[in-house]
Structures are given as C-alpha cells and as structure tokens.
Amino acid sequence: MKKYLLPSIKLTIVLIVLFAVAYPLFIAAVAKFAPGKGDGVTVKKDGKVVGYALVGQNFTEDKYFWSRPSAANYNAASSAGSNKGPSNEDYLKTVQDRIDTFLVHNPGMKISDIPAELVTASGSGLDPDISPRAAEVQIPRIAKARNISEEKIKQLVKENTKGPLLGLFGPSTINVLQLNVALDGLK
C-alpha cells in the first residue's frame, strides 16, 4: 500500500487546488458578468430592495396575490418541504384548514374553484410562482380590497404571465413577488 500512499496524498492536494480553489473562483469571476453579478438578482420597489426575484415570499393580506403554502415560512435561510405523505390524515386536515381559510378570504368562490397548488406546500418552501389559474381565482378578492376593476388586474396578471419555454416546453408561471410589486404600482 505504501507504494500508492504518497502519490495518493500528493495527487489529492493538487486536485483540491484545482477543484476547490481555481474552479469556483473562475466561475465566480465569470458570474460577475451575469445578472445580479452572482450575488442573486434582487427586486426593488421605490429604490428599496424588497426581495430576491427567484425567492418566493409570504403574502397574507387580502390586497396581495398569495403565494403557495410553505413548510419553511418563506425563510430562505432554511428551505424545507413538508415531507408529508399523501395518505397522512393529519396532513389532509391541514389541507382542509387551508381550504377553509381560502374560502373565508375569497367569498363567492366554490371549493371546486381552488387549484390544489394553493392549498399544498411547495417542495422548497420558497416557490416564487403560481400558475395562471391560481392567480385568476384571487382576482375578485384583490379587486375588492384595492377598489380596482377586475379587468385591470386581469390585464396585469396577463402581462406578468411567463409562458412555456419557447412556447413549447414546460408550464406557464407567474412570479408572485413581481406581480405584487406591479400591483402596488397600479393607480
């Protein structure tokens, strides 16, 4: 074994320098040219940072579009999913509670109007998006809370909808934070 030990140690040191020092430094240097300079892309409102574009936030007020439920309470220093199994009775009660809360805040909506994503927790606990359908069911509530016409909000949702990649691949999404920032900008 001794024959192999010295080359092992020396080769290890060389490769640590290559992979743990040179490689990440090189990527960090290239990322300086990327949006956000490799620090993450922030969203500003009136010149003040209100969040990261890719990281979801918690919204509980009626005047905002709500994001999905989160097992991490939208704290991006400790991402987490619920890890609840599909047959877990306690979990199903939690979902039922979320349905009830949603109906209280959105009078006039039926249970069958609610898409499941609004009452189930995301994988990361930081899901920044909702689907167009999940935005649609919230429009009447927001229109009432803000005293703006539903048409105007519908238009805003449409403008903030990101279609499938190249129109061909993947689902349509809406970034909730950016939509709400735009909503605050409506007069």
Next chain:
Amino acid sequence: MNTEITGVVFTYGLTLLLAIPLGKYIAKVFKGEKTWSDFMSPMERLFYKIAGINPNEEMNWKQHLKALLTINAVWLIYAFFVLLFQDKLPLNPDGNAAQTPDLAFNTAISFLVNCNLQHYSGETGATYFTQLFVITFLQFVSAATGIAALIVLFKALKDKTTTKLGNFWVIFTKTNTRLLLPLCIVMAIILAFNGTPASYAAKDNIVTLQGDSVGVSRGPAAGMIAIKHIGTNGGGWFGVNSAHPLENPNYVTYITEMVAQVIIPIAMIFALGFFIQRKRFAYVIFGVMTVGMLILLIPTMQAEIAGSPAIAKLGVVQPTGAMEGKEVRFGPAATGYWNIVTTIISTGSINSMHDSAMPQSGLMMLLGMMVNCFYGGCGVGILNYFIFIIIAVFISGLMVGRTPEFMGHKVEAREVKIAAIIALLHPFLILVGTALSSYVLSHNLGADWAVKPGNWLNNPGYHGFSEMLYEYTSSAANNGSGFEGLGDNNIFWNVSTGFVLLLGRFLPIIGPVAIAGLLANKKYIPESAGTLRTDTVTFGLMTFAVIAILTALSFFPSLALGPIAEYFSMY
C-alpha cells in the same frame, strides 16, 4: 401533447443527441487518440510530476484496485476531519457550527462514495469551506473513481488476453481534466447566467414586500450544482436541493440539470461500444436499460399528473397534478421524469419532495434504486449491469448445457461466485438495515439520541415504513435522495447508513473489476457456431429477465409492506 410532456420528450431527446458524440469522445480519450482536449496534457504531466507518478507504468487489476482504495482512504480521513472542525476554518461567513462526529462520519462517507445522504441542511450544516473543499472536491473525484474503474473493465474486455490494463492514476486524472471539468465549466456558467448564486457573498437579510424579516442564503453554489449533476452525485448546496429556486431557477436550468445528470451514464454505454468495437453489444445494453427506465417512468408520470385521490376527495381541483412537495415552474410531468432519472442513475438530487409523491411513484423510485443499473451512476451503473450480464451468461450456459463464455473467455466458478455475492449484497444491505431500524423503532428502546426512535417518522403507517426502507435503499444504491421526513440526524442512522454506504460502494466496484481482470487473464477462445452471442435481442431479454426476477424475489415483501399497501389504502 401539452407543453409539459413535450418538455420531457425534448429533454430526453437532447440528452441522446449529446450523449452519442460524447461517448465517441470518451472512447477516444481513453484509447489515447488525438482529441481537442489535448491542450490539457501539459497540466496533466505537471500533476504526474508533482505526485511522483510514472504515467507509462501499466497496472493489472489488483494494482488498480489497490491504488483506487488507497486514494479513497486518504479522502475519507481528510473529509472527516475537515467537517469536524469546519467552524474553526475560514470561509464561514454565516457562522455555522461544526458537524458532530457521527454526522461528519456519515457526511464524509456519503460524499466519498458519490452519494449525498446529507443528514444536514446546506444552509446551516456546512460552511462555504466544506461545501468547496470537501463536497465539491469529492463530487469530482468520486465520480472519476467510478468512471476509472469502468475504464479498467473496458480495457479488460477489449484485449484478447492481457494483464496490462493501463495506469490508474492516468485514467483517473484524465477523467477529471478531460471529461468532468470541461462539462462542469459550461454548465456552471449556464446556471450563473440564469440566477444561481456564484459569489462568496454571505447570507443576506431582507424585509419582504409585506414587511417580514427573512434571511436569504447564498454562496458559490453554481460550480457545485454543476458537478453534482455531471458527476451523478446529487448533493445540493441548499437543503432542498434542486427544488430550491436558486439552485434550479427555471425551465432552462431544469433541462440543463436533467441532461447533465444522465449524459455521462448514457455516453458511457456508447463509449463501451466504440472502445471495444462491439457497437451492437452496447446498443443491446442501451435498449434494455431504456426499456427498464420507461417501465418505471410511465406510471410515475401518470400518477403525478393525475393528482392525489385524497386531495381530490376534499373537493379542490388538480389542474397541475399532485402539487404537495412540488414546484410550479416544473409541474408534475417534469417532476415525475426527474424522480425516476435521479433514482435509476444514483444521482439523488431532487426537484420535489419524494416523501410527498404518490405511492406508485414511491414504488417506482424504490425499484429504480433496487435495480440500480438502468443507466446507473457515473461508471458504476455499467459495473452493476455487468454483474447481471455474468449471471445471465451463466444461466444461459446452463440452459443450453455448455460452459458459459463471455467475450471469448470461459466464465467459471470463481467469476460466478463473485457475481452472485455482489448481486445478493444489495438486497442484504437494504433488508437487514430496514429490519434493524424497524426493530429499534417498534421496541422504542427509549434511547437518548438526538432524534429519539419514537420521533423518527414523519408519517404514520405504511408510509412511515417506506421512509425507513427508502433510506437504506438509497444508501445501498449510493443514491442519496430520501423520504426526507425521516429524522435521520442521530447516531443510529448516521452510523448504520455510513456502513451500508461503504459496503454498497466498494464491493460492487471490486467485484466487477476482479471478474473482468480474471477473464482477461484467460485464454481466448475464438467464436464458434456454439458460442452464446451476447449482442442479440434474445440475450438482452435474458438479462432483463434476470434483473426482474432477482429484484422481485428480493424486494417484493418489503415493497408490499410499504408503497404497495399504501396504494391500496388510497385508491
């Protein structure tokens, strides 16, 4: 077809399109032919010089394994101690604590064996230093170890009779410099330009639009996320892995990460064909593996798109399928595809919480890891498949009443014994581990561990059993994904899975390399009319049958107690 299905089809198609030329390139590199990457050779020669390696020295299979095991032992000791003292080392801007000895033991082994059990969360359980100097480093070299072992097998199959199988250090170094590093640089840059953090900036604290104060963890993540997929390791920078919006920001990165994790495993199959100049043999292997993947993939995607029957009963609609534990930007189809790919190829990165998947999907993911050779991890996938080939050759030989032969070499008692031991090791580790944890749990020994046995499970009943079964299956397959509800950061799980990981890694590398080395040593028998041909569809079916029967016999009872029982309780 809707855009979610086309997304999956496109992703797989793109993978194949890139894997074939990559396979050709890999074969060229290891044959020593001219390639575009020859500009790396001065750097490689410098490495050999510093390390005191004679690159022209040929090794036999035993010397290869000695070199492989020695350097792995060095990494294990190094990684363990760095993790243990990470709080005292630099590059810890968030002030994270040291890992406990049992956690450091588990983490070091886990990454050494190209697995990512990660009984900690990246945001709080590791520092920038350990993420780079231990984890990123091991993600490169452990992948290169698996590939190097496979190249030894390639060389053994190529020549008629030989003991000279190349130089381990050279094959290993070239895997790093010619294959892993260039692919990772391209991928890390794609990620960085799509919003993945790459700088050394510390955690940020912000006030949200609605006025909440939250933290946002960051760091030089892009490089690690690239190698975690290229090297099929899967260990995430952040706790929730590629479900995290910074680790996997959009559909472009989804496609990139999905292609990246399966491209080397598929390319290695084609490389085998080019390297030993038996393309048909490689195509048959590719065909069997692809059929295996589809058998697991289709029911999973179907179940996830259809949604949960328990949620449907509550009255809400599921236009985007079963959404618990999933992200809107991927949707159920792309998530189902990820679930299966990450389990068949031992990546273990996740873009959704597997614990929350439908029971059928859980079953298919478990099967993917139990078989562990439909494409399989970097290098080791084909090594695992090779074991099944040897068993199929042996059984076919018995059926026709001839001495079994493979590639012109007699397969005799010694080789078959090794193959049988390796094939049985996998179910042994999984079932004994699960039985042990079930015993500890049901007798609730009242042990004063960080997580007491009574609090291990995040879900009751059948699903709780699946959480334990999944953890040992993932460990034995060196996969690393988990039913993460399991409370696994305590001495019982850290130590028991640590040993399962080690045995599940090195024996299935030693076994196939030994068989290949022994075969290459034997007299070459030219092909005759009576030779069993291994490059036919019939032999492919035979191998598939061996895999299916061995898996069913070993695992059906445990699967019946977990996901199958849960399925019948829900549907």
